[in-house]
Amino acid sequence: MEYYRQQNQPGCGGCLLILVMVxxxxxxxxxxLNLFGFLLYSGLAGVLVLFAAFWGFTYxxxxxxxxxxxxxxxxxxxxxxxxxxxxxxxxxxDGHFTRPELNAILNFFQYHLRYNQEQMxxxxxxxxxxxxxxTDLRQLLEEFRNGFAYEPRLILLELIYQxxxxxxxxxxxxxxxxxxxxxxxxxxxxxxxxxxxxxxYRQRQEAASAGQLEEQYYxxxxxEPGADFAEIKKAYRKLSMQYHPDKVGHLGExxxxxxxxxxxxxNVAYGYFEKKFANGK
Numbered sequence: 001m002e003y004y005r006q007q008n009q010p011g012c013g014g015c016l017l018i019l020v021m022v023x024x025x026x027x028x029x030x031x032x033l034n035l036f037g038f039l040l041y042s043g044l045a046g047v048l049v050l051f052a053a054f055w056g057f058t059y060x061x062x063x064x065x066x067x068x069x070x071x072x073x074x075x076x077x078x079x080x081x082x083x084x085x086x087x088x089x090x091x092x093x094d095g096h097f098t099r100p101e102l103n104a105i106l107n108f109f110q111y112h113l114r115y116n117q118e119q120m121x122x123x124x125x126x127x128x129x130x131x132x133x134x135t136d137l138r139q140l141l142e143e144f145r146n147g148f149a150y151e152p153r154l155i156l157l158e159l160i161y162q163x164x165x166x167x168x169x170x171x172x173x174x175x176x177x178x179x180x181x182x183x184x185x186x187x188x189x190x191x192x193x194x195x196x197x198x199x200x201y202r203q204r205q206e207a208a209s210a211g212q213l214e215e216q217y218y219x220x221x222x223x224e225p226g227a228d229f230a231e232i233k234k235a236y237r238k239l240s241m242q243y244h245p246d247k248v249g250h251l252g253e254x255x256x257x258x259x260x261x262x263x264x265x266x267n268v269a270y271g272y273f274e275k276k277f278a279n280g281k
Contacts (some may be wrong), residue, residue: 064118076252088130090136113254152245194222217269
């Protein structure tokens with residue numbers, strides 16, 4: 001397994017040797033001294049310019065991030081902080097934090113939650129701090145459970161399954177860990193199975209037959225195939241209450257969108273069965 005490490009760019013020691021030889025041949029020692037003086041001056045000036053540019057960009061991004069954090073609710077900032085730390089701890093469960101795992105977390109925030117540049121800079125700083133955070137996973141989960149209502153805990157579990165399923169096939173040990181996370185968060189077995197089943201069936205969606213799609217719609221509603229319409233309607237009402245976007249609005253617009261996407265899935269599944277039973281099939 002490849003672990004994340006920064007690669008050094010190749011240097012150009014041969015270029016300097018060629019310049020020295022040309023200077024000696026064309027102008028002798030005075031030309032060589034002038035060359036070294038120029039290289040010293042231009043090199044230091046270049047380093048200073050690069051340092052100033054890096055410092056300026058870092059300062060600018062930190063100011064932007066501070067402004068962004070100040071514009072968000074305390075609940076939002078704490079939710080993201082705990083979410084990042086929990087995802088990193090899950091990735092580190094085998095004792096390592098690989099580059100693909102890092103990319104999975106960053107891509108999740110960038111593409112699933114549609115984070116912009118300053119938000120991504122914030123997440124990268126949180127990931128960096130989370131890697132060195134000595135707090136264990138259970139403590140983080142308990143803090144999350146005690147600090148947030150049931151609906152945000154469902155969103156957290158939903159996001160954990162999204163991250164796990166970026167790997168195909170999803171690792172069995174991480175799926176077991178997700179079930180343990182659900183227990184610590186005091187999420188019901190019904191709700192945990194609903195989320196897990198949905199992602200299991202989603203893998204087959206592209207090549208799914210009509211029958212497999214029906215199984216997926218049952219899974220979205222947390223039901224076994226063959227449930228009658230009364231059970232379907234009851235499950236739909238329950239899930240609609242749990243995933244109503246207003247219940248997670250205080251967490252920020254991006255997490256409200258997660259709830260909205262979940263509601264769309266629930267509505268599509270219910271709409272399928274409503275049409276099926278109305279037609280008497």
